[in-house]
Amino acid sequence: MSKKILTATLFLILFLTLTGCLDTFEEEKKVEKVLLIGSPSEENYLHAQEYLLEGNYSEALKYDLKQLEEDLKYFKEQSAEIAVDYNNIGLDYDNLKEYSNALKYYKKATKIDEIVLPEKSIEKATTYYNIASSYASLEEYNISIEYFMKSLKIDTDKENILASYQEVGRVYEIIKNYKRSYEYYKKTLELQEKLYNKEDEKIFRTKSKLRELGKQLK
Numbered sequence: 766m767s768k769k770i771l772t773a774t775l776f777l778i779l780f781l782t783l784t785g786c787l788d789t790f791e792e793e794k795k796v797e798k799v800l801l802i803g804s805p806s807e808e809n810y811l812h813a814q815e816y817l818l819e820g821n822y823s824e825a826l827k828y829d830l831k832q833l834e835e836d837l838k839y840f841k842e843q844s845a846e847i848a849v850d851y852n853n854i855g856l857d858y859d860n861l862k863e864y865s866n867a868l869k870y871y872k873k874a875t876k877i878d879e880i881v882l883p884e885k886s887i888e889k890a891t892t893y894y895n896i897a898s899s900y901a902s903l904e905e906y907n908i909s910i911e912y913f914m915k916s917l918k919i920d921t922d923k924e925n926i927l928a929s930y931q932e933v934g935r936v937y938e939i940i941k942n943y944k945r946s947y948e949y950y951k952k953t954l955e956l957q958e959k960l961y962n963k964e965d966e967k968i969f970r971t972k973s974k975l976r977e978l979g980k981q982l983k
Contacts, residue, residue, distance in 0.1 A: 800838065800839055800840070800841070801838050801839050803839065804839060805832075805835045805836050805838065805839045806835065807832075809828045809829070809831040809832035809835060810828070810829070810832045810853075812824075812828040813825045813826075813827075813828035813829045813832065813853065813857075816828065817856075817857070817860070820860075822857050822860040822861045823861065825857050825860075826854065826857035826858065826861065829850065829853045829854045829857055830854060832850055832853075833847070833850040833851070833854065836850055842877075843877055843880055843881065844877065844881060845877070845878075845881050845882060845888070847877060848873075848874040848875075848877035848878050848881070848882075848888070848892075849874075849888070851870045851871070851873040851874035851877070852870070852871060852874040852888075852891070852892055852895065854870045855867045855868070855869075855870035855871040855874065855895060855899075856895065858870065859895065859898070859899055859902075862902070864899045864900075864902045864903050865903070867895075867899045868896060868899050868900070871892055871895050871896045871899065872896065874892045875889070875892050875893070875896065878892055884919065885919045885920075885921060886919065887920060887921060887922050887925065889919060890915075890916045890917075890919050890920035890921075890922075890925060891916075891920075891925065893912050893913075893915040893916035893919075894912070894913065894916040894920075894925065894928070894929060894932075896912045897909045897910070897911075897912035897913040897915075897916060897929075897932065898932065900912060901932070901936055906936050906939060906940050909936055910933060910936055910937070913929050913932055913933045913936070914933075916929050917929050917930075917933075923956065923959075923960060924960070926956065927953060927956050927957065927960065930949050930950075930952045930953040930956065931949075931950070931953050931971075933945075933949045934946045934947075934948075934949035934950040934952075934953060934974075937949060938978065943978050943981040943982055944982060946978055947975065947978040947979065947982060950971055950974050950975050950978060951975060953971050954968065954971045954972065954975065957971060
């Protein structure tokens, strides 16, 4: 510690003693969170990914929660790393069909994303997409569409945008708004034709869906 810092610290202690605040200062220092130096291991994250691929979502959740606990020792809670952990935990709950718990963690991630990430961010858009999907699973369709639109507004990844178009089209079809559903499946087809070979099965499926919706509109 340099002399300058030490002098300032002694002056602060003297001032707090004279003003009767030293006890409060010491208590705050005791509870202050001290972050460790370095980077945490990704071992828990890797285990979680293995279980996720196997479809063992309970085990994936267990390891993602462990990863969060470890990461919180190294990173501030308001950091992109912690937002990723929250998103992963949300995904585990989503796969377990515990959609309310999933939303709780996705929204924790979003609160951080909105602070630490740039306005247009794939990570932020992905979290909005996940929130939208959970609301759709809970049959909260209007809220679902709202979050899909938030995702589309800032997403820059064409595959992600394509997935959002398809989901918005699907949700509008569920609520029998066939006109809007047709519009989004048409957007889906236009983007698919730019990304895939014209013989791709995905294109045929979308064309088939558009024909079905076209009949509903007559």
